[in-house]
Amino acid sequence: QLQLVESGGGLVQGGGSLMLSCAASRRIFSMYVMGWFRQASGKEREFVAAISWNDGSTYYADSVKGRVTISRDNTKNTVYLQMNSLKPEDTAVYYCAAKIGTMRYDLRNEYALWGQGTQVTVSS
Numbered sequence: 001q002l003q004l005v006e007s008g009g010g011l012v013q014g015g016g017s018l019m020l021s022c023a024a025s026r027r028i029f030s031m032y033v034m035g036w037f038r039q040a041s042g043k044e045r046e047f048v049a050a051i052s053w054n055d056g057s058t059y060y061a062d063s064v065k066g067r068v069t070i071s072r073d074n075t076k077n078t079v080y081l082q083m084n085s086l087k088p089e090d091t092a093v094y095y096c097a098a099k100i101g102t103m104r105y106d107l108r109n110e111y112a113l114w115g116q117g118t119q120v121t122v123s124s
Contacts, residue, residue, distance in 0.1 A: 001113075002024055002025060002026060002028070002098060002113050003024070003025035003113075003115075004022050004023070004024055004025075004096045004097070004098060004113060004114065004115035005022070005023050005025075005115055005116070006020060006021065006022050006094065006095065006096045006115045006116065006117060006118040007020070007021050007022075007023070007118060008020040008021050008118060009093075009094060009118030009119045009120045010119075010120070010121070011121045011122075011123065012086055012120070012121070012122055012123070013122070013123050014086060014087055014088055014122055014123060014124050015085060015086065016086050016122070017082070017083060017084045017085075017086065018082075018083050018086065018120060019080055019081065019082045019083070020036070020080065020081040020083070020094055020096075020118060020120070021078055021079075021080055022034065022036075022078060022079045022080070022081075022096030022115060023076070023077065023078045024077040024078065024079075024098075025077075026077065027077055028053050028074075028077050028098070029053065030053055030054040031053070031054065031100050031101065032053045032098050032099065032100060033050050033051065033052050033053065033098070033099050033100070033101065033102050033105050034050065034051050034053060034070075034072065034079040034096065034097070034098055035047065035048075035049065035050035035051075035096070035097045035098070035099065035105060035111060036048040036049045036050070036070060036079075036081045036094060036095070036096060036097075037094070037095045037097060037108055037111075038090075038092035038093065038094045038095065038120075039092055039093050039095070039117075040089075040091060040092040040093075041092075043092075045095065045108050046061065046108075047061050047105075047106040047107070047108065048060075048061055048064055048068065048081070048094070049061065049064065049068055049069075049070040049081060050070065050105040050106070051070045051071070051072055051079060052102050053072065053074075056072065057102070058070050059105050059106065061106070064083075064090075067083065067084050067085045067086075068081060068082065068083050068084070069081075069082040069084075070082075079096065081094070083120075086120075086122045087122060088122045088123065088124045089122075090120060090122050091120060091121050091122050092119075092120060093117040093118065093119050093120075094117060094118050094119075094120050095114055095115055095116075095117045096114070096115040097111035097113060097114045097115070098111060098112070098113040099111040099112060099113075100112075
């Protein structure tokens with residue numbers, strides 16, 4: 001079973017940057033889509049970004065478009081989330097997830113595999 005481990009979270013000042021990593025326990029096959037979601041305290045888990053392992057196509061939530069970049073390293077079986085111009089409203093636990101197929105990449109219920117999450121806190 002594929003396991004996902006996130007890292008890179010922490011405390012950052014508003015306007016700052018963070019890069020999150022999600023390392024998979026084994027090879028990620030081309031049919032997978034890797035996604036990043038986040039969940040702020042008291043709120044539902046929401047889609048942030050996703051990437052197709054097959055062709056590298058990327059997808060972003062409108063709320064982060066232009067500030068966030070998702071990328072992958074096939075050799076390391078790792079997906080990254082580079083976040084710039086961070087705002088206090090970006091504060092959340094960020095989760096990495098995996099699903100098969102590119103349909104409905106923004107729906108959390110489509111993802112079968114999840115990491116444990118990493119906390120991102122943005123101070124004002």
